[in-house]
Amino acid sequence: MELILALGIGVLTGSGVWLLLRPRTFQVIVGLSLLSYAVNLFIFSTGGLRTGAAPVLERGAVGHLATHADPVPQALVLTAIVISFATTALFLVVLLAARGLTGTDHVDGREKDR
């Protein structure tokens, strides 16, 4: 399971970074989204990977990390998803504004000299 998750994070990060460095705003936003997925998976994995372990305690039960999943990374990942979703939406608006004002989807607002 660790290997698959690590590969997944690696592929997402690699694609994300590559797209982030591309000159078109649409590629940049897709790159940022992929990177944020990779980061979210990464945060999730820092709590340790385990199947069938609950992050929430039953009433009266004594929690232990051997039998329960760590709830903190799950809470963090939830926050991170919300925030990255919001900022991506914001970026989308700026992207559209830039497209409208400059007439091109180049990140610098102008095409390279042809």
Add this chain to the structure above:
Amino acid sequence: MSGWTNHLMIAPIIIPLVVGAAMMLIDERRRTLKAALGVASTLVLLVLAIVLLRMADGMPLDGGAVTVRVYRLGDWPSLFGIVLVLDRLAALMLLLTAILGCAALVFSLARWQHAGAHFHSLFQFQLMGLNGAFLTGDLFNLFVFFEIMLAASYGLALHGSGLARVRAGLHYLVINLAASLLFLIGVSMIYGVAGTLNMAELANRIAVIASEDRALVEAGAAILGIAFLIKAGMWPLGFWLPNTYATVSAASAAIISILSKVGIYAVLRLWLLMFGESGGASAGFGGVWLLAGGLLTIAFGSVAVLATQSMARLAGASVLVSSGTLLAAVGAGQSAVIGGALFYLTSSVLAIAGFFLLIELVERGREVGADVLAVTREAFGEDEELDEDDEVGVPIPATMAVLGASFIACALLLAGLPPLSGFLAKFAMLGPLLSPGGTGVSTTAWALLAALILSGLATVIAMTRTGIDVFWASPVDTVPRVRVVELAPVILLLTLCVALSVQAGPVMRYMEATARSMQAPHGYIGGVSPTPWPSATVEGGDR
């Protein structure tokens, strides 16, 4: 520690949140009401910041005593819940934010508030994010407040719209989104090893981390550091900064200019907590990088100051110089130097914000592109043709005289020349470096000394050149129409700098107390998490 005064700590976050949200509901056309609400809230924040500063200053400083006030959200123990922590450094930054907030908001009343929708709400959210980032004692909560602050700053940076702003704003957004992702990676790596996000608890545990995990924590901290240093504008990470700051509208630029200092604040706080003297085997980790990065930033900033052709970019480059100076001073790692660095931070925040506001007033009376023309003319040696009739006996209009005097004050402050506080700050940083007990002066000290003096020289040259072009070369230009509400904030900020110079003794005493309490973070750690590791590994059941 009980009673209502204890709840004052959360007020700097709650008040702008409530006021900002309420203003979203008010119709955009009721400008007077919105402006009145915004000004009232910002003034309340200023009063609060002063009260909190006095509270922080009253706390004991002797060895072992608690030097912080802690506010536990939801009254959870600090190991489980999020805490807000007020110490001298946080109180100082709160006060600076409130002062800048007042100045920028009053300035915006003249015209900038009309340039787009929801200016006042964004402004309040900006203040909320800044206050929260300074008060929080939890690493992930710091991330949340960073994002609030940045989201508001995106709005403020784009306020007024226009081609140049959207283009620069796009870059600003992308680089900060990428930095936020690095922030998350760093935080989760640290959590994965240390098992806590509470800054004080982290400082407790950093010394006892197993040696095979140490590299992982240090890597996490380094990635976190990169995220902060992108905000601070350290050399290879700060190319976005002058461009963004130059295009942002003046009122927004004045408040956004403190964002780079938030990066510095985060580095200062976390680095001294985690890798200070209690850091065990990791003590001093990354100090060399901070020093080298700071020196390179000063060098780059000085070249940028000399090379710029417009005043707004000059101000952006000055931000780089001041960031570099602070990073290098922190990296030099002596408590006496840090006291001086905090004084420098205060002085430069006020001066740069004042300069951003001043630029807009000065440039109002000038034709677009005049700066570029002037520099090109200088380079090609073409003299301006003089109309001899006009030259004799033209009195300086009062407005220009005030603007000119403010410009001179800004130049003195930014370049660090006597008699204003910029000089005192540089002196306070260099003094301890050059007079160490017994041993000779180190190479580091000489390098820092040279960098500070050369950057000062570069600033003097650039400011003089700009000043001559703006105030002397063109008496025929129309005098800018400036209203009192716009001039007052500039004069307020510069007067505060003068006050800093006059009252340097008491201010410096406060800064040194701050530096001492940060160098020996036991007071902070003891105040926040009274239960030391490892007694509280896993608890449950009886919540």
